[in-house]
Amino acid sequence: MVKAPQNLLTLDQALQVLLAVGPVARPAERVELAGAPGRILAEDVTASIDVPSADNSAMDGYAVRTADAALFAAGIPVSQRIPAGSVPQPLAAGTAARIFTGAPIPAGADAVVMQEEATVHDDCVAFAKPVEAGAWVRPRGCDIESGSTILKAGARLRPQDVGLAASVGVPALPLRPLLRVATLFTGDELAAPGEPLAPGKIYNSNRYLLQGMLAALPVAHADLGSVHDSFEATRDALREAARHNDLVITTGGVSVGEEDHVKPAVEALGSLDMWSIALKPGKPLAFGRIRREDGSEAIFIGLPGNPVSSFVTFGLLLKPMLLKLAGATVAPLLRTAMRADFDWPKADRRREFMRVRRNAQGGLDLFPNQLSAVLTSTVWGDGVIDNPGGQAIRRGDMVQFISYADLLG
Ligand SMILES: Nc1nc2c(c(=O)[nH]1)N[C@H]1C(S)=C(S)[C@@H](COP(=O)(O)OP(=O)(O)OC[C@H]3O[C@@H](n4cnc5c(N)ncnc54)[C@H](O)[C@@H]3O)O[C@H]1N2
Numbered sequence: 185m186v187k188a189p190q191n192l193l194t195l196d197q198a199l200q201v202l203l204a205v206g207p208v209a210r211p212a213e214r215v216e217l218a219g220a221p222g223r224i225l226a227e228d229v230t231a232s233i234d235v236p237s238a239d240n241s242a243m244d245g246y247a248v249r250t251a252d253a254a255l256f257a258a259g260i261p262v263s264q265r266i267p268a269g270s271v272p273q274p275l276a277a278g279t280a281a282r283i284f285t286g287a288p289i290p291a292g293a294d295a296v297v298m299q300e301e302a303t304v305h306d307d308c309v310a311f312a313k314p315v316e317a318g319a320w321v322r323p324r325g326c327d328i329e330s331g332s333t334i335l336k337a338g339a340r341l342r343p344q345d346v347g348l349a350a351s352v353g354v355p356a357l358p359l360r361p362l363l364r365v366a367t368l369f370t371g372d373e374l375a376a377p378g379e380p381l382a383p384g385k386i387y388n389s390n391r392y393l394l395q396g397m398l399a400a401l402p403v404a405h406a407d408l409g410s411v412h413d414s415f416e417a418t419r420d421a422l423r424e425a426a427r428h429n430d431l432v433i434t435t436g437g438v439s440v441g442e443e444d445h446v447k448p449a450v451e452a453l454g455s456l457d458m459w460s461i462a463l464k465p466g467k468p469l470a471f472g473r474i475r476r477e478d479g480s481e482a483i484f485i486g487l488p489g490n491p492v493s494s495f496v497t498f499g500l501l502l503k504p505m506l507l508k509l510a511g512a513t514v515a516p517l518l519r520t521a522m523r524a525d526f527d528w529p530k531a532d533r534r535r536e537f538m539r540v541r542r543n544a545q546g547g548l549d550l551f552p553n554q555l556s557a558v559l560t561s562t563v564w565g566d567g568v569i570d571n572p573g574g575q576a577i578r579r580g581d582m583v584q585f586i587s588y589a590d591l592l593g
């Protein structure tokens with residue numbers, strides 16, 4: 185029988201400790217809009233204009249006064265032409281203005297009739313259907329009102345956020361500096377892809393996994409590669425990494441094995457907590473601090489060596505902490521209730537994040553091998569389910585799905 189998890193931290197407890205880190209104190213920088221997507225906004229952005237800045241037409245057609253409705257069926261003269269970008273004259277009573285999408289509504293007009301509903305003969309235009317006041321008019325400020333806050337400090341800027349800033353005429357934004365993150369790998373068993381695989385060696389997949397996951401985040405990543413397996417080399421590499429970076433990440437050596445030098449090296453340079461979390465995959469995790477010569481500190485995170493454990497703990501724990509350090513507002517991961525199209529009769533006592541794939545029937549299929557060393561499970565699917573410890577799953581049950589896009593993005 186599986187023993188109950190004793191003295192294990194819950195995932196929420198571990199996350200709470202990690203999210204208690206404050207943003208790295210470094211001044212904001214002004215960055216032109218082209219460089220802003222993916223970055224973190226340092227200050228609120230307030231609009232200094234209305235968008236649109238004037239009432240304008242939503243259609244190519246005719247601007248009219250609805251007070252003239254009695255004349256519409258017979259036809260009214262077209263008194264002016266208003267392309268986008270021009271300044272119209274007030275609309276003379278009893279007339280219509282030819283108008284184009286985005287062009288300003290002339291004073292006096294209160295509706296636009298789209299050209300498909302207009303009949304033109306000579307210089308007159310007639311409308312068969314009734315015209316409602318306000319039809320196809322985009323009122324001034326209907327998107328953004330001058331003085332309103334359009335983006336909040338801490339936002340991770342998406343293309344649409346940057347587009348919104350551009351729409352109020354802002355050319356550059358105050359952004360948090362990129363978080364400086366170093367990764368390094370210890371263990372003489374690690375071989376680089378491209379090298380022949382000597383007996384007893386494994387390829388360093390975690391290095392490339394981390395490279396890719398960090399590439400999606402607002403960081404300047406220093407990939408320091410592999411470090412020779414000795415205490416001195418490990419300590420020196422960690423000290424050097426901490427000198428130039430806010431956050432230092434390693435993988436492996438955080439469980440109960442005695443071989444690894446990362447633990448004593450971090451302890452020699454600062455402080456280290458070795459956690460056991462009621463989480464599968466991803467039970468062991470190391471959280472520490474490495475002191476720099478000037479007395480300041482870099483944060484240290486040791487992810488578990490098993491690649492799937494690294495992958496899952498990165499998304500659940502490291503990414504939120506990293507974003508917090510980088511100055512972002514961190515929202516809880518979105519979980520969606522979905523139907524399990526599989527049975528999972530023997531649940532682990534730990535809260536488990538199983539790799540699944542959405543199917544065309546609106547349910548979830550389970551990858552058959554859930555071992556934390558089987559990286560194929562992450563490639564096969566498109567997300568994980570968040571299954572409470574000890575909870576068996578029967579086909580048809582609703583489970584909590586988290587997409588990889590949300591987990592890692
Ligand atoms: N007696 C116990 N053994 C283990 C426990 C435990 O509680 N008691 N926990 C297991 C769990 S859970 C995990 S997760 C792993 C984590 O171990 P470590 O973080 O100490 O990692 P290592 O022992 O160094 O390696 C584990 C595994 O991962 C492979 N690995 C390591 N680095 C890489 C890399 N860069 N690229 C690809 N693969 C890597 C390594 O070859 C091992 O197979 O511990 C369990 N053991």
Ligand code: MOO
Pocket residue numbers: 463464465466467468488490492493556557
């Ligand atoms: O937590 Mo470990 O990641 O179960 O293999």
